[in-house]
Amino acid sequence: MPHRLPDHLQLALAAIPAFTDDGRLSLEELEHLLVLAQRDQTIDADEQRVLGNILDRAERDGVDADVQARITQVRDTYGLQAD
Numbered sequence: 001m002p003h004r005l006p007d008h009l010q011l012a013l014a015a016i017p018a019f020t021d022d023g024r025l026s027l028e029e030l031e032h033l034l035v036l037a038q039r040d041q042t043i044d045a046d047e048q049r050v051l052g053n054i055l056d057r058a059e060r061d062g063v064d065a066d067v068q069a070r071i072t073q074v075r076d077t078y079g080l081q082a083d
Contacts, residue, residue: 008046011036015054025058027067034074043078052080 005013014036018029033054037047055071059082063071075082 006046007037007040007044008050011047011050011054015050018054019057019061024061025054025063025067027064027070030058030067030070030074048078048080051078052083055080056083 011033015033018025018033033051037043037051043051051074055075058067059071074080
């Protein structure tokens with residue numbers, strides 16, 4: 001019987017296409033990642049670490065104003081500090 005990957009690894013793998021299609025995280029892609037992170041109604045420490053790394057990468061690569069506003073909201077909600 002195959003084992004299910006831990007949620008934080010699923011989140012990390014789901015983020016790869018967001019950065020490989022055009023190199024930038026869109027609002028739709030960010031919302032999709034948040035749905036994945038919240039599907040068990042909690043974001044644990046590993047998911048927070050992965051999500052923080054995704055947000056850091058997105059900001060380094062540049063994001064649109066609406067995406068930046070959502071990133072700020074997510075950081076505030078989950079206590080994710082920017083690197």
